[in-house]
Amino acid sequence: MAIKKECVAMLLAGGQGSRLYALTSKVAKPAVTFGGKYKIIDFPLSNCVNSDLDTVGVLTQYQPLLLNDYIGNGQSWDLDRSFGGVHILSPYQAKKGSDWFLGTANAIYQNIAFIKQYNPDYVLILSGDHIYKMNYAAMLSAHKQNNADCTIAAIEVPTEEASRFGILNTNPDGSIYEFEEKPANPKSNLASMGIYIFTAEKLYKYLEEDALKKDTSNDFGKDILPAMLNQGERMFAYKFEGYWKDVGTIDSLFDANMDLLGDNPKFDLKSDWRIHSRNPIAPPHYVGETGVVRNSIVSLGGEIYGKVENSVLSDHVTVKKGAVVKNSVLFKGVVIGENSVIENAILDEGVVVGKNCKVGGGAQPKRKISVIGRDYVLPDKGVVEPGEIVEDKD
């Protein structure tokens, strides 16, 4: 018997994340910082390892440099394996020409050879832009129990937001009879989470058929899933209950960070379902005599002499004396100068704010998040208005 893997995970990490503006000018969305010491991609990768899935292909395309560097050989997630492990899959040049990945389905199609190496029975498709903890092994059991060809993870969303998602209309047994991509008048509030398990042979079949079509956008949601439903394949929804957040916009990324705070946070990073990451090399953080830290989370290596409230601080952040950081998210290495005030803002890695600056502000008619891009230096007395996005031009 040839060696094989029961299930191979394919993680779509090529998205640009243009709605994160300055935060994704230089990095792909999955490499954006979250929750102090994590990158967004740590969540699906950790879910894989915690679900005993040890073979993961990561499909990159947009600004892959930092992402590739971050993933490395996968050691941080225990995914440095001699058979299996994590593999970066970039667009490549083949004998018959080369293509960028055209759509989500095309990206997988171009890497069918990678999947087939492991001769899997099932293929799990993931995306690299959601924050959640999920046991994919349980979803796989459901897939097998239903004798399904495709299982789609789904979550109930507020009815008024349902038209932003792909909506699944299901029978009482969980089988799907209709799939609507961003419907104007949704019939249900069960939204696809963009997490699919396919029986491998069916996936190959539909990807190959799709690749021959002219009028296709090579997309799972728009093309592959409807085609399978039309052909009467067995498709099931797998209902997920728990915290799940698409962090594709500045506001949702900000809100998801705020969800980590409080005595009973909406999303708890501390649990047995551990999120693995590439850890910073740094001593513990220091809170000085003048420092105040309340209702916040703080990573290693920082020095806090000012006031930090309702905020998320990554490693090596310095908040100098007299500075106030309120309702804000500071990425790695940010420095806040004396007497500067930061409120409702996200500051990307390496941002240096001078003395007596004002970044963002409180709730005017509506809360607006200010963003400062990577390595930006804000001179003394600088001002960044609420909702303003500033970054280096290059």
Add this chain to the structure above:
Amino acid sequence: MNALGIIFSNIHDNNVPELTMNRTIGAIPFAGRYRLIDFTLSSMVNSGITHVGCVTKRNYRSLIDHVGSGKEWDLARKNGGFVLLPPFGEKDSDTLYSTRLEALKTVLGFINRCTETYIVMSDTNSVYNIDFNKMLKYHIDSQAAVTLLYAQKDMKDVSGTNNVILKVDANGVVKELSVDPKVSGKVNIYGNICILRKDLLVSLVSDAIAHGKRHFIKDTIAKNLNAMKVVGYKHTGYFEEISSLQRFYNVNLALLDKKTRDSLFGVAEVYTKIKDSAPTEYGVNAVVNNSLISDGCIIEGEVYNSIIFRGVKVSRGAVVKNCILMKNTSVGDYANLTSVITDKNVVIRDRKVLAGCDELPFYLKKDLTV
């Protein structure tokens, strides 16, 4: 760097009996998230040493658990890397080595097989961040047979036994070596770190063993000061020995001073075992003042002038002052701790009041529930 590192993980265990009950001195927790051996390993790795042998004797389970394959120090290698050297009990003999010299004898086979020209030897009872390249250059430039690293200290800051005091002349040549002499004031104390050629070490050790000698410094170095050139290398950066529980307490709390902290951590990176802890959460009523807080903690109460290790919980209303709380210590609601050192997994129940004083911190051993 063309040098092999040799680390002794057990020597000096007796100086801190409280903390070495369940571990070697090299595995003593330090500065919120480190073990003493991290400083030795990191300095070696940052100096370009890629082959390190670690001589152990007993109680080394926690050390193995901590260092593992050595991957966090980039020492999981096909060639070289981290090599644990457990005691080699000889056939028909129940006794293990009892001195450094005997320990070296049992690992001569390992040393002989190594291809490196020089050897950097270090104990793990001290905290430092040293560039050994500079020390090796000094060793080569001064055409020394043996170079001993020393730091200038006041005798009132020196405790424990087996302290070696150096007398050096104007050219840095060591003129006298004495073990635990009765002296006071400023002294040059040997840092238990030395550099010499591999072939010299092998012949010194073989020779001394053949003549029934037992003590490395007294019998091989001090006795040969006239026969070979032994120089002292003065280290002026951060260097602290953990030679008693009191020193452990003082040296840890001294890191609350930024200058001191930077002189240790600002030189080069210090690596340690990764635990993937979440960042620390501060509650709505948390008060933290002049303290070092590691990852994975929950701080709901008040913490002053303290060092808090990974995974510690300080519950609401609790007050922690001048304390060192090791990994997974849990402090109950409204408990009050002053000058307390808790070892790993200590649980302090609600409203308990415990106090030591600065000159005599109160130590709670591992896994204790109070």
